[in-house]
Amino acid sequence: MRRSLLAPLLVVALTGCSVFGQDTPCRQADADSQVSAVWRPADFGGRDEVKIRLCVDDSCEEKASGNPDDPFTSLRVRLPDDVGATTVPVRLTVTSAKxxxxxxxxxxRAKLTEQHPNGTSCPPTAWTATFRAHPEKGLSSPKGMKLQG
Known part of the structure; x- marks a missing residue:
């Protein structure tokens, strides 16, 4: 009798499910540690009017401003997954394409925030920060930015 009761409990424990806790398995969403910038292309003029360059430490990415009819676009600089809860230097440079x-x-400086796309008990853990690239304010908070047309 003892063996027949122990076997199902062992199977439950090994699969990561708990009789008392989590009853759904971890999803498979992936996430990268990154610093990103979002902007409204219309804020920077005509189609691909400017080039937006975002740098974190010595890593940089660059992108044209985009189509002004699009509600928003973004750019990201990927960080090492194990970067952790740290503060990183961020630079934004916007130049005229012409x-x-x-x-x-x-x-x-960006203080990275811990993110768990599959829940706190499931991997991965990503460290992120997001800014708005603004034509007058430079790097600002994306809070309140309407991301629809």
């Missing part, structure tokens, strides 16, 4: 002149230049 003249090469700097339109916006800003820098700040």
């Amino acid at each position: 003249s090469g002149d700097t339109v916006v230049e800003d820098s700040t």
Whole structure:
């Protein structure tokens, strides 16, 4: 009798399910540690009017501003997955696609926030920060930014 009761409990324990806790398995959503910037292409003029460059430490990514009819676009700089709860330097440079002149230049430090896309008890753990690239304010908070047309 003891063996027949012990076997089902062992199976439940090994599969990660608990009689007392989590009754759904971890989802398979993936996430990268990153710093990202979002913006409204219309804020920067015509189609691909500017180039937006985002740097974290010495890693940089660049993208054209996009189509002004699109509600928003974004750019991200990937970080090592094990970066942890740290603060990283972030630089934004916006240059005119036609003249090469700097339109916006800003820098700040980003405190990375822990993210768990599959729940706190499931991997992965990602460390992220998000900014709005604004034509007058530079790097600002994305809070309140309407991401629809």
